[in-house]
Amino acid sequence: MARLGFDERELQSRRAIFELHDEDLQRLTAIRAIAERHMAEVVDGFYALLLGHPGTRRFLTDDAQVARLKRTQSAYFLQLFDGRCDLPYVENRIRVGAVHERIGLAPKWYIAAYRRYLALLLERVVLDIPDRAEALAAYQSLKKIVAFDMSIAIDTYIAANLESLGRHQAAIRELSTPVIRVHERLLLLPLVGAIDSQRAQQVMEMVLVRVIEEKARAIIIDIAGVPVVDTKVADHLLKTTAAVKLIGAQTILTGISAQVARTIVQLGVDISSMHTLARLSEGIELGLELVGKRIAPKEPS
Amino acid sequence: MGSLAFESQTLSSETMAIDREEDIVHVRKRARMLAQARGFDAFACAALTTAASELARNVWVHGGGGQATLEELSDGNRFGIRMVFRDQGPGIADLERALQGGYSTARSLGLGLSGTRRLVEDFAIDTRPGEGTRVTITKWTRF
């Protein structure tokens, strides 16, 4: 629900968009008795349609499953006439949408099936209401709640897609910023290639996330593989160091060549807040010290 | 079909009052909710909600209250969130200094405006002495 941004405010604003007023809900409760009378016909008719089309039939594997789905569908059917459209109702609709997304039912099938459902409701339920004006009003109300439901289902599809897109991106980021665990609570990031501000931001985020994941005390960033270290790059490294410090860990910068040292000093970048070392091996020694360990020669046995 | 270049389109728009200090929290929470629903990651959400806090606080502290308008946008490829903060307060006399950072007339940090600017993709200020201030920011999802 949080993911979809659904709170009371969103509920009210969405109901306003669909003009789904309390009178509509009352109108639907008023015809509940008629609806109940026709429930079995509507549900059976609906599944007959679904089974009649290859695009939807493939989701319906056996009779037991169809029987189960019919029971769920009956419950859904009755909820339309419960006169409630509150957060629990929405939550239920989100679940329904999520299930359809998970089994891979494309939105076009969902919408097409819903259109049929509405047609059945019109034929079986609405036309059974004796008063013509009342029937028409009830049908309008039904369409509102059905459209409201569809909007939620579509949002569920979109949210699921966004989530999988996000996972793909995270995977790509991880490949370009490989943070390695050197020892318990000690991490290493060998940076290779040019660093523009977009990549620098990714690096910072990845470093922070990994430090928290591994509860690292320190992270070594080796910049031997970075071709150009200018003020901008130095500034990014300083920012990353500052952020790492804020979450309670330390940064060790290694792989600083004579050329880079010269540039940094000439550019006037103040790197006094950083641990800096020429060689990665020295960085590892310092890092181990920070986590309370030491590399010692093997005792002769 | 390839990607179609759409004009950016407003999907929704809502306006909230900033009359009390609690309203800063309301605006910020609403911004977070919208950002999360549109797939902004944790870092982008934090950037957006922090920007909302800063600007809403400025409306309240420096502008004497006003309104925030939150809009959801789409450009066909990405979602965006645009926020407009408006007040009818004294306006910002020295805009250049206020944007430089570290300058505050309220003896606070003075990093609200300059910092917010670095957190979002679009940042615009319209301010007139004696008439008020309007700050508009937009942040987009990363894909």
Add this chain to the structure above:
Amino acid sequence: MSRKGPIPILRVGNVLLTTIHIDLQDTIAAAFQEDVLTEIEKTGAHGIVVDISGLDEVDTHVARILAETGAMARLMGTRAVLVGMRPEVAATLVRMGYAMGAIETALDVDDGLRLLGGRPKG
């Protein structure tokens, strides 16, 4: 303990521990600062751990209150350690150009207490 604000301050041995779980609006922030200082005065605690793992957003206003409270504690001879800051919060503050000065930090409450000597070294 006579607290003015809604944020509890616990005593763990010779160290104070406080968890910020709500928005630090003006009145709450003022009460929090006062409570911290009163508690330090009363207990003579040599350190205080401030846990902000519950905050999903820290703007410059809140950051300043935290940094200030730390500085005041230090003036009274009490080390202040900020713990539990989330990655996205740290990244945002740094991008805005605020690194919270000289305040000490640790990953979590355990590390914070250890740093202050409240827990065995590990």
